[in-house]
Amino acid sequence: MxxxxxxxxxxxxxxxxxxxxxxxxxxxxxxxxxxxxxxxxxxxxxxxxxxxxxxxxxxxxxxxxxxxxxxxxxxxxxxxxxxxxxxxxxxxxxxxxxxxxxxxxxxxxxxxxxxxxxxxxxxxxxxxxxxxxxxxxxxxxxxxxxxxxxxxxxxxxxxxxxxxxxxxxxxxxxxxxxxxxxxxxxxxxxxxxxxxxNRPKRTCISPDINLLLAIAAGSNYRLPIHEICHSLATSPISSEIVEGGSLYPDQVVFLGVNVTAVSRDEIFNYLSGAYKLAPFILIRGMGVLVKKDISPNAEEMIHALALVCIHIENKDGLKYLSATEEKELLGWEAEQYRISLQLNK
Ligand SMILES: [Zn+2]
Structure with missing residues (x-):
């Protein structure tokens, strides 16, 4: 060319x-x-x-x-x-x-x-x-x-x-x-x-990294690359927003629907259970763990989700994608191609 x-x-x-x-x-x-x-x-x-x-x-x-x-x-x-x-x-x-x-x-x-x-x-x-x-x-x-x-x-x-x-x-x-x-x-x-x-992002408490590392030890999960991802769990407003549904297509395509959120008491049960493992888990009030084999794209999408949520004042007045719209994205052949391309790299 x-x-x-x-x-x-x-x-x-x-x-x-x-x-x-x-x-x-x-x-x-x-x-x-x-x-x-x-x-x-x-x-x-x-x-x-x-x-x-x-x-x-x-x-x-x-x-x-x-x-x-x-x-x-x-x-x-x-x-x-x-x-x-x-x-x-x-x-x-x-x-x-x-x-x-x-x-x-x-x-x-x-x-x-x-x-x-x-x-x-x-x-x-x-x-x-x-x-x-x-x-x-x-x-x-x-x-x-x-x-x-x-x-x-x-x-x-x-x-x-x-x-x-x-x-x-x-x-x-x-x-x-x-x-x-x-x-x-x-x-x-x-x-x-x-x-x-532009508007200021909400401030969030810092996660207890050592505690999260101890929880993740020996499991299929690790800490996210971007520390701000923890805000999805440490900020009650962000948790509420993200647990409310899917906000935009890339969230659905790369992270799926229905965020997995557990309490501090439930996390060990989850990690040792025979569940279908979620790409990331919110441990309410504590922080976020991501699956060890998550794709680089999905990792960036968690980052984006945390950034979007932290720029929203509260859950009031948000509109989420409908179940039909989510389904349409999950069955989308072109997006499947995009994901497979990334996985093959
Ligand atoms: Zn787009």
């Missing part, structure tokens, strides 16, 4: 890689393989490949070139089945992001979609439109009702575009989209949105 690419294309892709890596390295914006970026250069849509991490954009080839017209035809047909056939170079085997149609739909040249913690902490509220209206006043923005990521979400955005052409989208129970004509403008707009959505 390199030989066929013009200098301009290479420069633009380098800009996109840099933007992607910056976002990927910020836990408040992107976690694991979540989030994706793209650029339209002439008739080609370069979009992040499924399963790749934005933070690796500067060190590996994470973008797949697609024929823009072909992807837009899929949007018209209402199905993204066969999107692999729109890959420009047939030798490429990596699969385009499940959000590729969303990137193709938006007319702006550079699109960033991420699971911003700040945006999510608002996008999971029933009154998100009202609160965001205050915070984003003066920006060209819109909210998009929750729809399963992939074609259903793209079609929901298409509906929004019938009325206006925003460059900031808040996806309910999902995340953020920022669009502009170049990477610098996307970065600037993202900074503006993040500043407006």
């Amino acid at each position: 390199d030989g066929e690419m013009t200098g301009i294309t290479l420069t633009l892709l380098k800009d996109l890689a840099q933007l992607s890596a910056t976002i990927g390295n910020n836990a408040m914006l992107s976690q694991g393989a979540g989030g994706n970026t793209s650029i339209k250069i002439d008739s080609t849509l370069w979009v992040k490949a499924s399963g790749f991490w934005l933070q690796n954009a500067s060190i590996e080839d994470i973008f797949v070139p697609l024929e823009l017209k072909a992807v837009r035809r899929l949007i018209d047909s209402g199905s993204d089945y066969g999107i692999q056939y729109s890959v420009v170079d047939k030798r490429i085997t990596s699969r385009p992001s499940i959000e590729a149609t969303l990137h193709a739909l938006l007319p702006q040249k550079v699109i960033l979609h991420c699971h911003s913690i700040r945006a999510l902490s608002f996008a999971v509220r029933t009154d998100s439109n009202f609160v965001l209206g205050e915070r984003l006043k003066g920006l060209n923005w819109a909210t998009v009702p929750y729809c399963r990521p992939g074609m259903p979400l793209t079609l929901a955005v298409k509906k929004v575009l019938c009325e206006k052409l925003p460059n900031v989208l808040i996806l309910e129970n999902h995340g953020l989209v920022v669009a502009a004509e170049n990477c610098q403008a996307v970065q600037a707009l993202l900074n503006e949105v993040e500043t407006r959505l």
Whole structure:
């Protein structure tokens, strides 16, 4: 491919890689393989490949070139089945992001979609439109009702575009989209949105690490990499939020549904029992343990969940995904692919 690419294309892709890596390295914006970026250069849509991490954009080839017209035809047909056939170079085997149609739909040249913690902490509220209206006043923005990521979400955005052409989208129970004509403008707009959505995180008591280490000793569990994960159990508000249900797709896809929470008295029973082991356990009031063989993606998703919860004041007024929406995500073939890709690495 390199030989066929013009200098301009290479420069633009380098800009996109840099933007992607910056976002990927910020836990408040992107976690694991979540989030994706793209650029339209002439008739080609370069979009992040499924399963790749934005933070690796500067060190590996994470973008797949697609024929823009072909992807837009899929949007018209209402199905993204066969999107692999729109890959420009047939030798490429990596699969385009499940959000590729969303990137193709938006007319702006550079699109960033991420699971911003700040945006999510608002996008999971029933009154998100009202609160965001205050915070984003003066920006060209819109909210998009929750729809399963992939074609259903793209079609929901298409509906929004019938009325206006925003460059900031808040996806309910999902995340953020920022669009502009170049990477610098996307970065600037993202900074503006993040500043407006910023609010202090709640303070939580520190966990007793030695006690948790003693509990985990000899079990299938260990302590999480990110210490803030313990807040899911040490903060009663965070526990209540996370035990209330699923807030957004990546939580369901990587961590499953129904958080396992036990009391201090129950934990040894759990660890020695013949239960189907949960990816992570909240020991109420004490801290969090994660399964030793958890995938790097899932580990980052626990981190994200802790960050989202700690930025929410209380459980009141939150909207959770319905059982049907959870089921739809768990049976989702494209996401299964993304997980298997990560496990194979
Ligand atoms: Zn997403």
